[in-house]
Amino acid sequence: MKIAVASGKGGTGKTLVAANLAEVVSRTLDTTLVDCDVEEPNLHLFFGGPATSAEVCVPVPVFDLEVCDRCGKCAGFCRYGAITVLQDRILFFSDLCHSCGGCMLICPKGAIREEPVRIGQINISHPSSLLTLVSGILDEGQPHATPVIRSAKEHSMSSCLVIFDAAPGTACPVVETVEGCDACILVTESTPFGLHDLRLAAEVADCLGVPAGVVINRSDGRDRKTTEFCTTHELPVMMTIPFDRKIASVQNRGELISRRSPEWQGRFSGLFEQCRDLAGVRR
Amino acid sequence: MKICITAQGPHLEAHHEERFGRAPYFILIDRETGAFEAIENSFASGAGGVGPKAAQVLIAHKTNVLISGAVGENARQVLSAAGITMITYRAGGTVRDALEWYLRNNPGTPEGQ
Numbered sequence: 001m002k003i004a005v006a007s008g009k010g011g012t013g014k015t016l017v018a019a020n021l022a023e024v025v026s027r028t029l030d031t032t033l034v035d036c037d038v039e040e041p042n043l044h045l046f047f048g049g050p051a052t053s054a055e056v057c058v059p060v061p062v063f064d065l066e067v068c069d070r071c072g073k074c075a076g077f078c079r080y081g082a083i084t085v086l087q088d089r090i091l092f093f094s095d096l097c098h099s100c101g102g103c104m105l106i107c108p109k110g111a112i113r114e115e116p117v118r119i120g121q122i123n124i125s126h127p128s129s130l131l132t133l134v135s136g137i138l139d140e141g142q143p144h145a146t147p148v149i150r151s152a153k154e155h156s157m158s159s160c161l162v163i164f165d166a167a168p169g170t171a172c173p174v175v176e177t178v179e180g181c182d183a184c185i186l187v188t189e190s191t192p193f194g195l196h197d198l199r200l201a202a203e204v205a206d207c208l209g210v211p212a213g214v215v216i217n218r219s220d221g222r223d224r225k226t227t228e229f230c231t232t233h234e235l236p237v238m239m240t241i242p243f244d245r246k247i248a249s250v251q252n253r254g255e256l257i258s259r260r261s262p263e264w265q266g267r268f269s270g271l272f273e274q275c276r277d278l279a280g281v282r283r
Numbered sequence: 284m285k286i287c288i289t290a291q292g293p294h295l296e297a298h299h300e301e302r303f304g305r306a307p308y309f310i311l312i313d314r315e316t317g318a319f320e321a322i323e324n325s326f327a328s329g330a331g332g333v334g335p336k337a338a339q340v341l342i343a344h345k346t347n348v349l350i351s352g353a354v355g356e357n358a359r360q361v362l363s364a365a366g367i368t369m370i371t372y373r374a375g376g377t378v379r380d381a382l383e384w385y386l387r388n389n390p391g392t393p394e395g396q
């Protein structure tokens with residue numbers, strides 16, 4: 001089973017939910033936790049242990065100007081504007097290139113070959129006997145997160161349970177993460193902004209056909225607007241985490257509330273059961 | 284000499300558009316004859332790389348001067364490699380206003396252009 005943890009914006013407590021859920025279920029089930037927030041991965045802060053790593057590379061075109069006759073077909077083909085053919089040279093912008101390989105196929109002269117370029121890495125560690133942590137890390141300044149997320153997903157396919165911590169927001173990286181999951185946990189806060197972002201995130205899950213449920217974090221007890229939204233959109237509220245300084249301070253120390261408190265351990269087990277039910281809805 | 288002015292519509296009275304890659308139209312004016320031609324920017328609503336794509340359109344039309352407000356870094360590189368002079372104009376108004384402003388500041392036609 002694959003569970004994605006997502007939220008319409010950052011700072012809602014997505015990491016808290018993903019880390020505690022993985023901590024609790026990995027006591028009995030073979031679990032892989034995948035950090036897909038590749039621009040700012042942080043799950044490793046909660047799970048120690050030595051990591052092995054693998055590079056993530058993407059192919060980019062290299063032009064042989066001796067062979068090239070400046071016909072311009074490659075530039076005309078590239079819909080991302082990564083190639084401009086001038087009389088005396090070819091300008092290539094690697095930050096615009098999506099590594100689709102099309103220019104190489106289209107070139108009538110065979111003047112283009114592909115070379116791998118590193119854009120990030122995957123770290124893999126085993127914090128406990130049944131838990132594997134896979135972290136995708138995008139190199140500073142690299143514009144395309146998706147290949148790193150894809151690679152992180154590929155490194156996580158052997159466990160029976162995989163939990164994906166998505167990047168905040170609703171852009172391509174989130175779609176890449178949530179797509180193909182059996183259930184999606186949407187983490188939100190009960191503020192007007194939180195509700196707006198929840199709506200966007202719920203739409204993404206809905207478009208991808210992934211059944212979703214909601215966790216309300218930092219609740220001050222006034223969640224009526226959020227719960228109403230969930231009722232009308234048939235999103236079950238699976239868990240409500242109260243606003244509590246103690247929870248925040250545990251988290252800030254790199255600790256997990258479910259490690260320290262049997263009560264929270266039970267609540268996160270309950271969350272997992274509800275995710276199972278959600279996943280069953282699709283079948 | 285060919286002058287390109289970014290525009291919101293396909294004629295000289297259209298509003299000048301400050302953005303380059305996302306400009307809806309490029310108005311090409313022949314300085315010597317005064318003839319003009321409007322080119323629709325089919326990349327204006329593209330997802331990415333609109334700057335270099337738009338710059339390629341200008342190169343294909345043998346443009347010498349571009350009058351626009353904001354040219355992105357990638358487009359700037361393409362335009363300067365192609366020898367196209369970039370002039371920043373942000374005073375608003377119409378394409379004709381931008382053209383007259385340019386002609387006032389650049390009187391006379393340089394030899395050989």
Ligand code: SF4
Pocket residue numbers: 060061077078079080081082083096097098099100101102103104
């Ligand atoms: S690989 Fe694709 S995106 Fe990259 S330059 Fe070639 S055509 Fe453009």
Ligand code: SF4
Pocket residue numbers: 063067068069070071072073074075085106107108109110111112
């Ligand atoms: S398609 Fe091939 S031959 Fe034509 S300009 Fe591009 S690299 Fe050169």
